[in-house]
Amino acid sequence: MNSLWQTLRTGLLTRSLKKLFALPAWAPGWPVLRPEGLSRAVRRELLELCPSAAFAEEGDEFRLDLAKCVLCGRCFRAHPQAVGELRTLEVAVARREDLVQRVDLATGSFVDPGPPPPTRAELHLPTLAFREVSAGNTGLDDTEVALAGNPFHDMSRFGFTVVASPRHADALLVSGPVSQNMREALLRTYEATPEPKGVVAVGNEAISGEVFAESPQVAGGVDKVLPVDVYVPGSPARPASILHGLLLLSGQARQALVGGRVVQEGRERARTAPSEAGVRKDG
């Protein structure tokens, strides 16, 4: 009786996608390069100040890899003229290059990687079952995957469930840089998953290896071992971003990041996509 009353009083906790995709005011956003501010001195400082080696300079190109960024905010606080802030959680992409910002220093403009490829049509299904595999992860990306199923995020309203066996799964969610000791288990889990099957790399460790990239004990990313369909960056990837990745895989959302930033037409999409899905599912 008491619990019934309490349940009624709690009401509906589930938040619309639009709300979920909004980054809280106190959390730092993703860094985004401003080509006009990238003088030689600033570039040198950026290369030095980033603790995670997310910046790189090679020949005439200056790069920022979001999958290496730990979101410390040092760069855009120190050099706002050269690095801006991208405040979105819809950061899942289907192509690895779409997490890297490349600036051609000779022309002072971004290198355009072309339109992003669509996710595979055979996985655009009304429901998708996932098996989660932690492959050398600190444990937090796994927690975030679990939290994507909590009442606030409620991924099951979009047809997503987590299943116990890879044999019942449509896709694998893989976190961690793939430790050598997990490599075989991961491959065998993948083999046990029936076709058609997708793979989602959850978190920066799973995408680039992040701070573990140089360790001989890890493969340095899931796509070194398996074909990856969707990359969800974050350190750890946030539940809302994971949700965006799953929506992307199932064809319910579109990719917002192209070449590591939200381009104009992408910004349109970012605005419409959540409400579309939100209306369909919430309403």
Place this chain on the structure above:
Amino acid sequence: METLKQVLGSGRLVALWYDAPHLHYLVEGSEGAPPQEFRVEARKSFPSLAEEFPALDWFERELWEEHGLVPEGYPALKPLRNHHLPYPFERVEGLHEVPVGPVHAGIIEPGHFRFSVLGERIIHLELRLGYQHRGVERLFQGASLERALLLAERAGGESVAHALAFCQAVEVASGVEVPPRACQLRRVLLELERLFGHLGHLAGLFTDIGYAYAATQVGKVRALLQGQLERLTGHRYGRNALTVGGVGFDLDPKTQLEVRRALSELAAEAEAHLFAALKHPMVLDRLRYVGPITQAQARLLGLVGPAARACGLGRDLRQDDALYQPFTPVTRTGGDVLARAQVYIEEVRQGFAYLDRFLSELPTGAVSAGGVWPLQEGELRKAFSRVEAGRGELFYWVRLRGRRVEQVKIVDPSFKNWRALELAVRGMGLPDFPLINKSFDLSYAGCDL
């Protein structure tokens, strides 16, 4: 060696690490006394004490694997994290074996459990871990302090505790003074992390016994609590919040008040749900007498944290922390899943009370030491530190040279507590395993490093 044995006999091993050419044994004697350090020279081998003191078991295997030091007299040496070497599982004649993992059914880190069962009863369990091994300690070698801090935050499941233990070790080594405001803010984060963890296992326990209502309600409190941690630090797990010498954030009086108010609301809500749940006969029935550990076993294995306190071993490092005074560790004597759940619940209550205190009387002043780095280029310093993380005592030892880390040793509380699981499941039914496992709340990543 003889005094070491004597102290080990009555005390508890905190850590064993190798700083060539010496082995360092850090042993805590009776409560309250500062730990004693013993040095033993070891070049190729060292005398094994694991048979007499099982708490040393994994430490000795680790030394063999990491540094090639052979523990002389160790019976049937097996690898710990290296999966390239053959690993013979212990077999019990005539029993059926059930292998579980490394990929589990839930959303959880990987590990392998080999059960020997008679019908449904577990007669024997052998753990095999190492799947999460990323070579963290080696990555520290030569790292700058900033990068080392990132590694520390990712070494185990508890970002704040690991960052804090690392920073404290570096601060002791270099003599950097942390301002009082930063000290207290660090404790705020540490308690938030503890509560987040504890509420997580409690929700997990309720899920495992099929009490979905309580699991959802506790899960809700936990999610909102995480929101407060994010509010303070900008990160959902408090990463990037600590720096060597202080903290990287500050809060204005308005935020301070709002967070404090939000937390006291959450405290009331948690209290109501948890208190009611543990009165529920079904819950008690399901948790009591499951997965027991005796106090003697806990001593023998050198358990730490809530697992040890649930066996009546009242040690909590917060006892030595001036900011927490007066502090009484939460203890229970049952040693079973219920006792561990009770310790978690009581510590949640305690944690909320300390949070309220820390946030109500925050010292003013700077949040970071500032100034120049005190060590010269090439200057060598060593120090260790201990922090009571949610899972128990976390140990860091660092060797610094100038502004770089030369070597670290990390001992996550889970490294000491994993073996307890092997004992706790004996005689239990196989379906109870997830419940027992969750009640210990062990970190795979922190153990495998």
